[in-house]
Amino acid sequence: MGQKIHPKAIRLGYIQDWQSRWFAPDKMPELIKEDFEIRRMVKEKFHLATVSWVDIERAGSYLKLTIHTARPGVVIGRRGVDIENLRQDVESLTGRKVFINVAEIKVAELDARLVAESIAIQIEKRVSYKRAIKRSMEKTISSGAKGIKVMVAGRLGGIEIARREWFRKGRVPLQTLSADIDYGFTEAMTMMGKIGVKVWIFKKLFFAKTPRDLMEQLKKLETESAGQGIAGKTPPDRKEDESVLKKDSDDNNSRG
Structure with missing residues (x-):
């Protein structure tokens, strides 16, 4: 099945997160259509900005968009004009208060x-x-x-x-x-x-593939923790050592 199904869909809830995060069972079809229209709008407005994906979150009367792009300057526009126009268009489409974040993709x-x-x-x-x-x-x-x-x-x-x-x-x-x-x-x-x-x-x-890999990771962690423990030990006080040595020498002299 790994050859047939979408690689992200099969990993949802495990190592992948949903790109649409909201809960409204009574309005599911309408909100899914809204998400589709919002993503289509972003793609059309910023087709030169190399946008990878858009996260959509809803909470009450608020809507938050996170646009992931390799060219955030193109999305924001000069003095934020382009991003403000997008915010107004999304608000007129959804009727909600919209907040937009732009996340940069470091390695395209x-x-x-x-x-x-x-x-x-x-x-x-x-x-x-x-x-x-x-x-x-x-x-x-x-x-x-x-x-x-x-x-x-x-x-x-x-x-x-x-x-x-x-x-x-x-x-x-x-x-x-x-x-x-x-x-x-x-x-x-x-x-x-x-x-x-x-x-x-x-x-x-994300995790060890085999038990052998897991054991190697555990050994590595144990070695690092042991090294930190040895490095973290404080040397004994020098005066205490001198007093102990002096006491031992006095005992030996009294016995002699």
Whole structure:
């Protein structure tokens, strides 16, 4: 099932969190539609800002948006004009008091959505898809990822019959729930039609995969704690040592 299901969906509640956080069982369809419209609005307004995802939180009559982007300056705009216009549009859509935060993505090469968009942009500029994928994979691995997998589908290279190709570097354990795997999808609009781009990035393991790894982690922690304990011991007082030595010498003289 790890090959079929969305990598983030299978890890929700385990190592992944929901991007929409609210509870309203009576208004579930309306709020889901609102979330869809809000994300579509953000994508259309800031299609040049490399926005990866948008978190939505609701509490009473308040709504909080967190926009995760690699270019926060483009989202905020000059003197905050663009972000203020977005806030007004969302308030008119939802009828709630809206607060917007902009979170910067420090390493864009480790975000699957942004990597997929980078590959799609290069394909649209008529760069060879193999060259674009290879370049993006090398950047991702050099940025600290443990593995990356890319799939492209469509009329690759202008051929008449569409096909799909897979590329992988490193390892991507899709069925390991403790593996932090990011997933992104986008489409490249070319003269020959759409080309789909899917990207999986394996960042790290949150927990030990095997009992042996767990024991190694425990031994490492014990060694570090023991080292801290030895370093933390205070030497005995020098005067106490001198008094003890003097007492022992007096006892020996009396016996002699």
